[in-house]
Amino acid sequence: DAKTTQPNSMESNEEEPVHLPCNHSTISGTDYIHWYRQLPSQGPEYVIHGLTSNVNNRMASLAIAEDRKSSTLILHRATLRDAAVYYCILVSGGTSYGKLTFGQGTILTVHP
Amino acid sequence: GAGVSQSPSNKVTEKGKDVELRCDPISGHTALYWYRQSLGQGLEFLIYFQGNSAPDKSGLPSDRFSAERTGGSVSTLTIQRTQQEDSAVYLCASSFRTGDNYGYTFGSGTRLTVV
Numbered sequence: 001d002a003k004t005t006q007p008n009s010m011e012s013n014e015e016e017p018v019h020l021p022c023n024h025s026t027i028s029g030t031d032y033i034h035w036y037r038q039l040p041s042q043g044p045e046y047v048i049h050g051l052t053s054n055v056n057n058r059m060a061s062l063a064i065a066e067d068r069k070s071s072t073l074i075l076h077r078a079t080l081r082d083a084a085v086y087y088c089i090l091v092s093g094g095t096s097y098g099k100l101t102f103g104q105g106t107i108l109t110v111h112p
Numbered sequence: 113g114a115g116v117s118q119s120p121s122n123k124v125t126e127k128g129k130d131v132e133l134r135c136d137p138i139s140g141h142t143a144l145y146w147y148r149q150s151l152g153q154g155l156e157f158l159i160y161f162q163g164n165s166a167p168d169k170s171g172l173p174s175d176r177f178s179a180e181r182t183g184g185s186v187s188t189l190t191i192q193r194t195q196q197e198d199s200a201v202y203l204c205a206s207s208f209r210t211g212d213n214y215g216y217t218f219g220s221g222t223r224l225t226v227v
Contacts, residue, residue, distance in 0.1 A: 034215070043203050043218035044155070099145070099168065100205075100216060102155040 137206030
């Protein structure tokens with residue numbers, strides 16, 4: 001699987017937007033960009049995924065660069081419950097099955 | 113079910129004993145994955161099922177680990193002759209199909225402690 005690079009940690013204040021970056025310069029044309037988060041003592045939770053176009057759902061937005069070499073997860077108004085480890089993962093498309101390969105992720109701290 | 117269910121949620125076992133961990137995926141999800149997470153570490157892939165077949169067992173750390181899936185639904189991960197280094201949280205995930213364009217749903221995990 002192609003590799004992703006994320007900052008080790010980020011901090012935000014409650015009710016402010018958070019932009020979590022991810023670099024994936026070796027992404028292939030059929031790789032999907034997935035984001036998951038893991039709250040303390042819980043299993044990972046799906047957040048959002050996309051291929052080429054920006055995506056929005058109830059949890060977050062995903063902004064994908066035009067060359068697809070980077071992406072940004074946007075939390076529009078951070079809450080204390082958003083404090084978690086956020087993982088950006090490339091998932092092979094096409095005929096390859098979609099095994100998730102987790103890196104170290106970004107630890108997001110949200111201050112009240 | 114509404115989510116991925118794993119049982120037991122906690123298991124303490126003596127070194128050398130065998131343990132079985134169970135995963136009930138979301139109904140209709142054909143893809144099922146096992147991961148484990150040691151304390152303070154990232155997630156480590158163990159095995160993947162598509163239906164009842166396991167095309168990728170490459171993550172199983174030793175021949176003491178095995179897994180099966182029956183009826184395209186429930187999966188069991190078995191660890192024989194447990195060792196202390198097997199202590200970890202074992203997580204199961206399922207997806208509607210092989211997952212490139214589908215999100216994965218994880219269970220809450222089984223915390224295994226080998227004493």
